[in-house]
Amino acid sequence: MRVQYRYNPSVLGFTPQVVARWVPIFGVWGGALGLGALFFLEPIPRVRNVILQKIPVLGSYWIRPVDPNDSPF
Template identity: 50%
Template sequence: MVTPPRVGTLYPTYRSKFGPKYNTVPNVAGWTVSQVIKLNLNTLFRSAGHPRSRPKAGAGHGLRFSGATRRWKTTYLESQVLTFYFSGVRAGGFGAAAGIAALFYTSGIPRIQKDILQKIPILGNQFVKEVHPADNPF
């Protein structure tokens, strides 16, 4: 049995007066009116030799950053650098804790005691195992 195609409702959907007020921005292929105007103005200024077309020294490199690029640079790149920094600090903390746990887990092995643990400045003396002379078979 074939179901008939769905027909839209003849009444508007309910919108609460307490909910968010969504407005869709009209666009053509993703370009809004303000974006097209800005694009055309920038193209006109560059072609006419307008003072705005001359590159400004941005960040000491002679690069020209528009407002949108500057916003993207400060919000996205700086947040990524901070995210990488804090992720590295967090990973380093977990790695140090795991390394110390593994070291003390294997602290009963004589080779690890002699090569690693006895060379720790404050705790090294606790891992020195001396055999009592009466227990020495030789």
């Protein structure tokens, strides 16, 4: 009986099968952390104006007009 060797590619010990199994899990956790960071940073005006107001249906929720009495200009 002859022994046959198979090439199993890996990078730092991660094979394509292992990576394919973990990518969806990391994607879900990464998305949840990203959304949590956005809502945590919601009070910052730049995040509110540049990112959150651009959401198609819900963007008008983050529009906060400044009262003319409070405006320094």
